[in-house]
Structure formats: C-alpha cells, structure tokens
Amino acid sequence: MATIKDVAREANVSVATVSRVFNDSGPVSEETRQRIRDVAARLRYSPHGGARSLITNKTHTIGVLLPDLYGEFFSEVIRGMDQAAQRHGYHLLVSSSHDDKTEIEAALLAMRGRVDGVIAMSPHLDAPSLVANVPATLPVVLLNCPVNGESYDALTIENRRGAYEMVRHLAALGHQSIAIIGGAAGNYDAAERLEGYRAALKRLRIARRDEWEIDGDFTEASGHRAIARVLALDNRPTAVFAANDAMAIGALCALREAGVRVPEDIAVVGFDDIPLAKYMSPPLTSVHVAIADLGARGVETLLHAIESKNGHTPQRQHLPTTLVIRRSCGTPAEGERPPPKSASRRARRPRIT
Amino acid sequence: MATIKDVAREANVSVATVSRVFNDSGPVSEETRQRIRDVAARLRYSPHGGARSLITNKTHTIGVLLPDLYGEFFSEVIRGMDQAAQRHGYHLLVSSSHDDKTEIEAALLAMRGRVDGVIAMSPHLDAPSLVANVPATLPVVLLNCPVNGESYDALTIENRRGAYEMVRHLAALGHQSIAIIGGAAGNYDAAERLEGYRAALKRLRIARRDEWEIDGDFTEASGHRAIARVLALDNRPTAVFAANDAMAIGALCALREAGVRVPEDIAVVGFDDIPLAKYMSPPLTSVHVAIADLGARGVETLLHAIESKNGHTPQRQHLPTTLVIRRSCGTPAEGERPPPKSASRRARRPRIT
DNA sequence: TTGTAGGCGTTATCAG
DNA sequence: CTGATAACGCCTACAA
Numbered sequence: 228m229a230t231i232k233d234v235a236r237e238a239n240v241s242v243a244t245v246s247r248v249f250n251d252s253g254p255v256s257e258e259t260r261q262r263i264r265d266v267a268a269r270l271r272y273s274p275h276g277g278a279r280s281l282i283t284n285k286t287h288t289i290g291v292l293l294p295d296l297y298g299e300f301f302s303e304v305i306r307g308m309d310q311a312a313q314r315h316g317y318h319l320l321v322s323s324s325h326d327d328k329t330e331i332e333a334a335l336l337a338m339r340g341r342v343d344g345v346i347a348m349s350p351h352l353d354a355p356s357l358v359a360n361v362p363a364t365l366p367v368v369l370l371n372c373p374v375n376g377e378s379y380d381a382l383t384i385e386n387r388r389g390a391y392e393m394v395r396h397l398a399a400l401g402h403q404s405i406a407i408i409g410g411a412a413g414n415y416d417a418a419e420r421l422e423g424y425r426a427a428l429k430r431l432r433i434a435r436r437d438e439w440e441i442d443g444d445f446t447e448a449s450g451h452r453a454i455a456r457v458l459a460l461d462n463r464p465t466a467v468f469a470a471n472d473a474m475a476i477g478a479l480c481a482l483r484e485a486g487v488r489v490p491e492d493i494a495v496v497g498f499d500d501i502p503l504a505k506y507m508s509p510p511l512t513s514v515h516v517a518i519a520d521l522g523a524r525g526v527e528t529l530l531h532a533i534e535s536k537n538g539h540t541p542q543r544q545h546l547p548t549t550l551v552i553r554r555s556c557g558t559p560a561e562g563e564r565p566p567p568k569s570a571s572r573r574a575r576r577p578r579i580t
Numbered sequence: 581m582a583t584i585k586d587v588a589r590e591a592n593v594s595v596a597t598v599s600r601v602f603n604d605s606g607p608v609s610e611e612t613r614q615r616i617r618d619v620a621a622r623l624r625y626s627p628h629g630g631a632r633s634l635i636t637n638k639t640h641t642i643g644v645l646l647p648d649l650y651g652e653f654f655s656e657v658i659r660g661m662d663q664a665a666q667r668h669g670y671h672l673l674v675s676s677s678h679d680d681k682t683e684i685e686a687a688l689l690a691m692r693g694r695v696d697g698v699i700a701m702s703p704h705l706d707a708p709s710l711v712a713n714v715p716a717t718l719p720v721v722l723l724n725c726p727v728n729g730e731s732y733d734a735l736t737i738e739n740r741r742g743a744y745e746m747v748r749h750l751a752a753l754g755h756q757s758i759a760i761i762g763g764a765a766g767n768y769d770a771a772e773r774l775e776g777y778r779a780a781l782k783r784l785r786i787a788r789r790d791e792w793e794i795d796g797d798f799t800e801a802s803g804h805r806a807i808a809r810v811l812a813l814d815n816r817p818t819a820v821f822a823a824n825d826a827m828a829i830g831a832l833c834a835l836r837e838a839g840v841r842v843p844e845d846i847a848v849v850g851f852d853d854i855p856l857a858k859y860m861s862p863p864l865t866s867v868h869v870a871i872a873d874l875g876a877r878g879v880e881t882l883l884h885a886i887e888s889k890n891g892h893t894p895q896r897q898h899l900p901t902t903l904v905i906r907r908s909c910g911t912p913a914e915g916e917r918p919p920p921k922s923a924s925r926r927a928r929r930p931r932i933t
Numbered sequence: 934t935t936g937t938a939g940g941c942g943t944t945a946t947c948a949g
Numbered sequence: 950c951t952g953a954t955a956a957c958g959c960c961t962a963c964a965a
Contacts, residue, residue, distance in 0.1 A: 276692055281941090281958065320672070338629070510833075
C-alpha cells in the first residue's frame with residue numbers, strides 16, 4: 228500500500244504538507260494541494276487509521292461487548308448503536324456471545340488501544356471486575372448491568388416497574404392466578420422482571436405459588452416447553468406472563484397445539500414488544516421497551532463521556548417502559564391493528580436519577 | 581495508561597525483555613519473567629493493540645459492511661460471523677445500515693489500516709467500485725452480492741433454486757394461481773427470488789400475471805399491506821409466496837384479520853426460515869437458509885484469504901437452501917412440531933462452483 | 934539471557 | 950506557505 232511518504236516523494240513535497248492536505252490543518256497553496264490530491268488519487272493512497280490514531284490518541288471507534296443475545300433484541304440494540312455511532316463519525320468494534328466473565332474480561336483487554344470507550348452489556352459484569360480490567364481512563368457505559376452506586380455511566384430498563392404494571396393490568400382484568408415464565412438464570416433483566424412480578428402479587432394480595440414460577444431461558448423453545456408444565460398443573464393459572472416476547476410466542480404456539488384458546492381460556496403476555504409482537508395470533512400484549520433507543524442512548528452517553536474527559540459525572544438512566552395492550556390478554560383492543568410503521572417506537576425521554 | 585516503557589523501567593529491564601514476555605518470543609529467565617508479570621499487573625499494563633498492529637501489520641480485526649438489514653436475518657448473520665471470528669482470535673469492526681454506494685465506499689476507506697480484510701454485503705456493491713476503493717492488497721469477501729466473473733471471493737444463497745422449488749411444491753399441491761410478495765427494490769436476493777419464481781411458473785406452465793407480483797420491502801408491515809392488495813383482486817390467487825419470512829408473517833396477520841383461513845382459503849409460504857417461523861399460526865412453510873452459517877463461512881473464507889496472502893484463488897460458494905414444509909401451505913405436516921432446538925440448522929456443505 | 938536501536942505511518946512542533 | 954524532526958507504543962534484528 229502507498230504511504231504518506233510515497234505521496235510526498237511523488238509530489239515533491241514533504242510528508243508534513245501531505246498530512247496538512249488530508250487534515251485541512253495549516254495552510255497549503257492551492258496549487259500544491261491539487262497536485263497532492265492528484266498524486267494521492269493515482270497512488271490510491273488513503274491514510275492509515277491505525278497509525279493516525281497512535282499519535283492523535285483517538286480511534287473513533289467504540290467497543291461493544293454483548294452477551295449471547297436472542298433474535299430481534301440483538302439486532303435492534305446493535306442497529307440503534309450503529310446509527311448513533313455513525314452520526315458522530317464513529318465505528319463499532321463488536322464482540323458478542325460472551326456468556327462468562329473471563330471471556331468478557333479478555334475481550335475487554337484486547338480492545339486496549341483500539342477503542343475510545345466501551346459500552347458493555349452483561350449480567351455478569353460487576354463494577355469490581357471492570358475496575359480491575361479496564362484502564363481507569365477508558366470511558367465505560369454499562370447497559371442493563373447490576374450497578375450499585377459505582378461510578379460508571381449506566382443505562383437500565385425499568386424492568387421492575389414494567390412487570391409490575393403488567394401484572395396490575397392482568398389483575399384489573401380479573402386474573403387471580405398468574406404464572407410467570409422466567410428468563411435465563413443469572414440474567415439481570417430476568418431477575419428484575421421476576422421481582423416486579425412478585426412485588427405486584429404481594430401488593431395486590433394475589434397468591435404466589437412456586438409452581439407458577441417456571442424457568443425459561445428467553446428462547447421460543449423454552450416458552451413452548453414451559454406451557455407443557457403449566458398445562459400439567461392441578462391448579463392451572465388463568466394468565467401467563469412470559470419474561471420476554473420470544474417465550475410468549477413459544478407459549479402461544481404450544482397453547483394452540485394443545486387446543487387451549489388465547490385469551491378465552493388463558494391470557495398470555497410478554498415483555499419487550501418486539502416488532503413481531505403485533506403480528507402474532509392473537510396480537511401479543513407486551514411491555515414496550517425502546518430497544519434501539521437503548522443502544523443509541525448508550526452510544527450518546529459514551530460519546531459524551533469521551534468528549535468531556537475532564538470531570539464527567541457518571542449518570543444513571545432508566546429507560547421507561549409502557550404497556551401495549553393487544554388481544555392476547557383478553558382486553559378488547561378496539562382499533563388495535565398493525566400500523567404500517569411502528570408509531571409506538573418514538574422515544575420518550577428517560578427519567579434520569 | 582502504563583506503557584511498555586513504564587513496565588520496563590519499573591522492573592529494571594529493557595522494553596525488549598518486556599515485549600518478549602508478552603509475546604512468548606525469545607528466552608527470558610523465569611525470574612525476570614515473573615518480576616515483569618508482577619510489575620505489569622501492578623501497573624495494569626496491557627499492550628496497546630493499535631501500536632502493535634502498526635509494526636506487525638496485523639490487526640486481528642475484520643471489517644464488516646452491511647446494508648440496512650431486518651430483524652432476525654441481521655442478528656443471525658452477525659452471530660455467525662462473530663463466533664467464527666472469535667474462534668480464530670479475531671474481532672469484528674461493524675458498519676451497517678449502508679444503503680447507498682457512496683456511504684459504503686466511505687466506510688470502506690475509513691477501515692484502511694484498521695482491518696486485515698473486509699466482508700461486505702451489499703446489493704449495490706459492484707466489483708468496479710470495489711477495485712477503485714479498496715487497496716488491492718486487502719482481502720475482500722462478498723456476501724449476497726451480484727458478482728460477474730470478477731476476482732473476489734463470493735458467497736451467495738441459492739435464492740433462485742430455493743424459490744423455484746417452493747413454487748414447484750405449491751404447484752404439486754394443486755395451486756395454479758400463485759402470487760409473490762417481492763423484496764426491496766434493487767435488492768439482489770429479492771431479484772433472484774423473483775426470478776426463481778418466474779422461472780418455475782414458466783417451466784410448470786402456470787400463468788404469470790403482473791398483478792400477482794406485489795411489491796414489498798422485507799418488512800412485516802409491507803407483507804401486511806400486500807395482502808390488502810391481494811384481497812382486492814378479482815382473480816384472487818390461491819397461494820402467496822412472500823420473499824422473506826417477515827413479510828409472510830405480516831401476511832398471515834392480515835389474512836387472519838380479514839377472516840381468510842390459512843391454508844384452507846389461501847396458502848402462505850415464506851423464505852429464510854427464521855427461528856420464529858415454526859411458531860407461527862399456522863406454522864410457516866419456508867425455504868430454509870442457514871443464515872448464521874452464511875456469516876460464519878464468510879469469515880472463514882476471508883481468514884483463509886488473509887492467511888494465504890500469496891496466490892489465493894477466489895472462490896464462489898453457493899449455500900444451498902432446503903424446503904421446510906409446515907402447515908401454512910396446506911400440506912398435512914405429520915410430526916411437525918417445534919423441536920426443542922433447531923435440528924434443521926445443521927449446515928450442509930455448500931456446492932462450490 | 935538481555936539490551937540497543939531502528940522503524941511501522943502518522944501528526945505536531947518548530948523553524949525556515 | 951513549507952520542511953525537518955520528534956514523538957506515539959510497540960516489535961525485532963543484531964549485538965553484547
């Protein structure tokens with residue numbers, strides 16, 4: 228590959244001048260500028276990003292660490308991040324499918340010198356292990372991570388409140404026996420949603436039963452399996468709350484196979500409100516989460532931290548959730564039909580605490 | 581951040597020795613090795629990837645250029661890439677949502693010096709524009725791109741054959757009026773699937789009608805809209821072939837709302853066989869594509885090209901598709917039920933032409 | 934077994 | 950306006 232030196236030699240100037248042309252830094256006579264551009268084009272020269280960032284100390288890249296995510300949640304969060312990054316001239320160095328802690332720490336180390344900041348999403352990632360593995364100067368934003376008063380920027384979804392309100396809605400519809408299909412063990416979101424469920428039951432004085440808390444792992448298949456367990460129960464619940472939409476969809480499928488009608492015989496609701504939810508049969512009632520927005524806002528927050536190196540006080544942002552009532556919960560949803568384009572995607576400003 | 585010099589000074593050795601320790605290159609006495617490790621740990625030193633790659637001329641990163649992809653297709657292809665990359669100690673520099681040519685060319689340039697190779701997926705990316713923008717020495721793999729005898733590695737899906745066989749299956753079931761909901765205009769996969777559809781009609785001597793070729797854009801919403809058009813037709817088709825599953829799902833929803841039964845009144849089939857397809861109501865017949873495999877194989881191919889810099893002869897690989905018959909096409913699918921885990925995901929070896 | 938010195942491709946700081 | 954030259958952080962002969 229042609230380097231800046233080749234261009235300089237070929238154009239009879241110094242490398243400094245070539246550099247100035249490519250960075251619009253400092254004055255260059257129009258004549259030489261043109262000559263340099265020509266030579267560069269002829270030699271197919273383009274600046275070497277790595278070398279450049281070595282001296283500028285800016286990579287214009289942000290590292291993204293993700294767990295093994297499922298389906299549309301994954302694509303939405305990445306899409307949000309990428310678009311926000313692109314808007315600001317940044318790139319994404321992605322490393323996903325990290326399910327254990329050492330893996331993610333290794334990835335974190337490998338990013339040293341390649342990124343200007345990191346945005347990490349991991350239920351297993353606690354502040355102490357971050358502190359131990361991340362250069363103190365590297366800005367970090369935590370997504371959906373358990374944070375406890377540590378000094379990192381953190382974004383979380385209002386899982387607990389979302390679950391709480393969903394249960395309240397079901398109760399308002401008359402349901403007194405509500406089962407939950409939980410998310411992956413050890414998953415932060417899953418734990419919070421479960422807590423919200425339990426809190427609501429307690430508050431509303433609805434019976435809680437161990438056999439109504441069924442394990443899942445956020446996949447459709449696990450939702451499908453969970454229904455087998457539900458149907459085998461003596462005291463069958465009248466409503467099933469899946470901790471995400473994928474499991475709710477698996478559940479819908481299993482119930483249909485079993486000849487159980489939704490919502491007449493049993494209500495089913497989900498969490499996340501993925502784009503597909505409204506196309507289900509029946510359309511799925513869910514807790515809406517602005518997933519792409521979560522990613523975008525994560526990036527924005529990180530960039531803010533990067534730009535204001537000096538004294539940036541870490542923030543904790545909670546993205547609000549909203550109930551989206553469709554037919555699967557039994558509420559007659561008048562006028563509810565798949566809109567041509569998601570109108571409900573519009574972001575509300577998050578509460579910042 | 582601590583540099584190699586800091587460590588060297590603190591440990592009373594030269595930078596060369598520290599380097600040897602961190603690269604297992606050359607002999608170092610056990611004693612000093614330990615001392616260096618200790619100091620490095622204390623100083624939280626980790627090698628600066630950028631600087632390292634400047635001299636080794638290896639970034640251990642591969643650039644990924646993607647168009648604006650939808651839903652599960654996106655997440656699956658990235659997952660496949662990431663896992664393959666990780667297996668080989670590589671990272672992914674992702675840049676997505678590129679819908680026009682200049683955008684993608686800019687992204688390509690920006691990757692200069694940051695990646696060891698590029699894997700690009702774009703209907704708009706033709707070989708000439710690649711040649712003009714990519715340093716000749718940078719290995720490139722094209723995914724689902726129109727290639728015509730150029731000298732790049734290329735991977736494509738057997739879109740035409742997949743569509744052809746789907747139509748043949750529908751015909752075998754007795755359908756003589758088959759509509760298609762096409763993919764995004766200008767999209768390569770979409771065009772190929774349409775061709776396969778037309779070729780099959782011709783071959784099977786089934787009537788083709790302009791009003792049976794309805795525009796879509798690969799989104800659920802467009803599939804939903806398309807059905808409105810279908811239902812308004814005088815001569816309503818008995819089967820609808822959506823060019824991807826998302827549109828098929830939108831179509832299923834619209835038909836249900838209209839009170840049209842699937843498959844009794846009209847058959848619906850899709851393309852891609854996304855994980856959700858089997859959970860639809862009715863379970864969706866589709867053309868299975870090993871999406872994650874496409875990504876993984878793309879990475880493997882690229883790494884192969886990278887490793888064998890000298891004389892690597894570009895290959896053209898076609899990933900085969902398979903018909904997955906479920907209930908939405910009207911075939912009584914005995915024994916078909918959502919398996920706990922996708923058995924059909926196993927990859928078949930692609931034909932290499 | 935260890936150290937010295939040159940260089941990877943750029944940008945930044947000075948002089949001219 | 951332009952040109953030397955010193956960094957940036959690291960690796961790698963070559964020498965000791």
